[in-house]
Structure formats: C-alpha cells, structure tokens
Amino acid sequence: MNTAPLISPEIFDYLRRLGIEPYTKLNDMAREQLGDGVRLIALSAGESFSTPLDGLRITILSGTVRLGAGDVRLDLNNTRDHAVTTRSGDNTLLAEDDAIVLLADSEFLDTLSSWGELAAYAQQSGGDVLVERLLAVKHSLAFRRLPLEHVVEALQQMQPRPARAGEVVVAQGQRGDAFYLIWRGRAEVWKTGLYDDEAQLVDTLAAGDAFGDEALVTGGTRSATVKMVEDGELLVLGEQAFRDCISRPLIGEVPPGAVPQLLQEDWKIVDVRYEEEFEDGHIPEAILLPLPSLRQLADRTLDRTGKYIAVCRSGKRSAVAAFLLKQRGYEVVSMKAGMTGWEGEVVV
Numbered sequence: 208m209n210t211a212p213l214i215s216p217e218i219f220d221y222l223r224r225l226g227i228e229p230y231t232k233l234n235d236m237a238r239e240q241l242g243d244g245v246r247l248i249a250l251s252a253g254e255s256f257s258t259p260l261d262g263l264r265i266t267i268l269s270g271t272v273r274l275g276a277g278d279v280r281l282d283l284n285n286t287r288d289h290a291v292t293t294r295s296g297d298n299t300l301l302a303e304d305d306a307i308v309l310l311a312d313s314e315f316l317d318t319l320s321s322w323g324e325l326a327a328y329a330q331q332s333g334g335d336v337l338v339e340r341l342l343a344v345k346h347s348l349a350f351r352r353l354p355l356e357h358v359v360e361a362l363q364q365m366q367p368r369p370a371r372a373g374e375v376v377v378a379q380g381q382r383g384d385a386f387y388l389i390w391r392g393r394a395e396v397w398k399t400g401l402y403d404d405e406a407q408l409v410d411t412l413a414a415g416d417a418f419g420d421e422a423l424v425t426g427g428t429r430s431a432t433v434k435m436v437e438d439g440e441l442l443v444l445g446e447q448a449f450r451d452c453i454s455r456p457l458i459g460e461v462p463p464g465a466v467p468q469l470l471q472e473d474w475k476i477v478d479v480r481y482e483e484e485f486e487d488g489h490i491p492e493a494i495l496l497p498l499p500s501l502r503q504l505a506d507r508t509l510d511r512t513g514k515y516i517a518v519c520r521s522g523k524r525s526a527v528a529a530f531l532l533k534q535r536g537y538e539v540v541s542m543k544a545g546m547t548g549w550e551g552e553v554v555v
Contacts, residue, residue: 214241218268222309227266227287228481229320232499237323240345244315250302257299264313265291270306275299289483317523321355324498324527328534329359331502337362340442344388349417353452355523356530361452365442370435376418379406379432383422386449389414392439398431406432414439423449458529459540463548466490466516474514477539479528480546484520488546488553498524501531514538521545 219238222230233241248256250272265274271282274293280303281291292313300308322345329337340362344350350358365388370376376387379399389412396410396418409431412418422429423446444452461469470476476493478485485495496508498519509515515537517525522545529541542549 214238214245214247218247221268222266225283225287228483229316229499232481232497233319233323237319240319241311244312244319246310248300248308248310250300250306250308252302252304252306255299255301256308261293262313263293264311264316265293265300266309266311268307268309271303272306272308273301273303289487314521314523317519317521318355320498321523321527324501324524324531325355325359327502328531329362332359333363340365343390343415344417347388347415347417349386349420354457355527356457357452360457361444361448362442364448364452365444368441368443370439370441372435372437374435376433376435376441377429377431379429381429383419383427383429384446386417386419386423386444386446387433388417388442388444390440390442392435392437394418394433394435394439396431396433411436420449458526458533460522460526460543461516461540462543463550466542466549467551469514469516472514474516476518477509477515477528477532478518479524480519486555488555490518490546490549491552491554493518496528498528501528505532505535505537509537511536516540516542518542518549519545521547 216238219230219241247268250256250270265281266286267281267283269283271280273280274291275298285291322341326338326341329341337359341359344358344362350361353361367390370392376394377383379397391414393414394412394416395408396412397406398409399406412433418433419429466476476490477496478489478493479496479498479501481497482495485493489495494508496504509532515532517528517532517539518541519525519528522541522543525541525545529539532539
C-alpha cells in the first residue's frame with residue numbers, strides 16, 4: 208500500500224474533469240490546503256486498508272473496493288455520483304483489483320468550503336487586503352475558535368500599527384485590553400513561573416500568530432510577556448470589539464428538534480450542501496442552494512419575504528450561508544449540527 212498525503216495539480220484537475228464534488232467548486236488556493244485532510248491510497252488486488260474510517264468521504268479513482276464487512280461495493284461510478292461517507296463500524300477497505308482511493312475528512316471539507324466562501328465575500332466587501340488577512344489567520348488557533356461568520360467582522364475591525372524590535376507589546380501581569388495578530392515580524396514569549404527567579408523564553412511567534420485572547424476571555428491579567436525581536440507590524444483588536452465578536456451572535460442557530468415546529472410556521476429549508484449530498488437524503492421540500500452558488504443564485508431562488516433555515520452536513524457551511532444571506536437582507540437561521548443531528552424524515 209502506498210499513500211500520498213498531498214494532492215497534486217494533476218489529480219486535482221482530474222477530479223474536476225470527472226465532476227466529483229466538492230472538488231469542482233474549490234479554487235487553486237483551496238487545492239493547496241487539501242493535503243491537510245485528504246490523502247491518496249494505492250491498494251493492490253486483495254490488499255486491505257484498516258483504520259477507523261468513521262466520517263471519511265470516499266472516492267474511488269480506479270479499481271473496485273469493498274467497504275466494511277464486504278457488503279458495500281464501491282467503484283468510480285457510484286462514488287462520483289453520490290457522496291459515500293463512512294459510518295461507525297466501517298473500518299476496512301478491501302481491493303478487489305488494483306485500486307486508487309481518495310480519502311477525505313468530511314469535517315475538513317466542510318471547513319475548507321466554508322472558508323472559501325468567506326474569502327469570496329471578503330473580496331467583495333473588503334478587497335485584497337481583507338482577503339490577505341483572512342488567508343493569514345486561516346490556521347491561527349485563536350481564529351479557529353471563533354464561529355466562522357465572526358472571523359471576517361473581526362478582521363475588518365482590526366487596526367494596523369507598527370512595532371519595533373525590542374518593544375514589549377504586552378507584559379506579564381498587566382490587565383488585558385487588546386488582542387494582537389502579527390502581520391509582519393517575529394516576537395518572543397517570556398514567562399516567569401512561580402519558582403523562577405527570571406523570565407524564561409517559552410515560545411516564538413511569527414507572521415500569522417495571534418496572542419492576547421486568553422486574558423480577554425478570562426478577564427484576568429496577561430500570563431506572559433511578548434516582545435518583538437525585529438521590526439514588524441501588528442493588527443490590533445480592542446477589548447470591546449473582541450468581546451463583541453465572541454459574545455454577540457451574528458446569526459441565529461436552532462437545534463434540529465426545533466425545526467419541525469418552524470416548518471409548520473412557514474419557515475423553509477435551504478439545503479446548502481452539494482447536489483450529490485442532497486440526493487443521498489434531505490429534509491422534505493428543502494430548497495437546494497449549494498453554498499458555492501449561493502451568492503449568485505440566492506436572489507433568483509429565494510423570496511425576500513420568506514423565512515429560511517439553512518442546513519448542511521455538520522452546521523459549518525449553513526452558518527456561513529446564514530451569514531451571507533443575512534447580509535443580503537434575508538430572515539434566516541442555521542440548523543445546529545446539520546444533517547448529522549437530524550432525526551426527522553429524510554427523502555432521497
């Protein structure tokens with residue numbers, strides 16, 4: 208068995224030509240991130256691959272494999288036309304003949320698609336500077352903790368300021384009053400422990416790294432000192448703006464159990480998954496409006512006097528969809544947990 212963690216441009220173009228979702232909707236920027244959650248596996252005839260497969264999306268690029276106990280037979284045709292997502296207990300792939308299998312983490316694909324649409328929105332609302340900021344914080348832990356719909360608003364409010372080598376940006380023991388993102392330059396993190404006579408170097412920070420959120424969240428003091436080691440630039444978000452981004456909901460969320468009652472009150476479901484996911488099972492009378500098409504087709508598909516519940520697989524894409532629709536003046540909420548939490552009727 209051979210595995211290749213990165214998706215080459217050739218494989219990416221091949222997926223696009225085959226019309227396999229969601230790869231046809233991802234741009235080249237997103238392709239560069241695929242290696243974080245997608246891998247290729249080459250299996251020889253009769254060879255098996257055993258690992259917890261729960262929640263992985265499978266695409267067979269060549270050959271035929273059997274999934275789980277062998278009762279599900281997969282090849283390119285059925286994995287291209289429908290989203291084959293594994294369930295609990297699916298732990299083995301067995302190749303009937305030489306096969307190449309693409310395994311993708313479904314949660315990762317949801318996040319990747321959602322960030323892509325945020326980038327497109329950022330381009331429209333803030334231009335290249337906002338997009339550049341968005342891409343810079345994509346892997347920042349502080350921003351990954353934020354609901355996706357809050358990220359763009361936080362970046363829009365951040366103010367740039369220069370920082371000089373040797374400058375102490377925050378000092379251990381001070382009250383937290385701002386959140387910082389390093390835009391250019393490097394910094395060191397120094398901390399004095401309970402039994403330390405002097406501060407110890409505990410970390411280094413570079414462009415894209417953030418700091419200062421812990422004291423703002425807890426309402427306490429800075430737990431360490433951050434000092435610039437070279438000239439650079441910081442993006443700064445003030446305390447109140449930071450708290451607003453965390454505490455003020457930009458969109459409403461409803462649990463799946465509350466949806467049937469809303470449907471009786473004339474709310475409508477807008478399913479923002481891909482067509483293949485929709486065809487594999489959706490809430491009755493749902494309107495299909497895939498997230499990558501939402502900005503172009505929303506006004507042609509939806510009625511501005513209507514009330515809508517955005518739905519996806521896990522709740523990530525629907526939160527972004529609800530944010531985008533709300534910006535356009537629609538009354539909309541997002542269904543928490545998506546179809547993974549839905550226990551009502553499903554039609555195919």
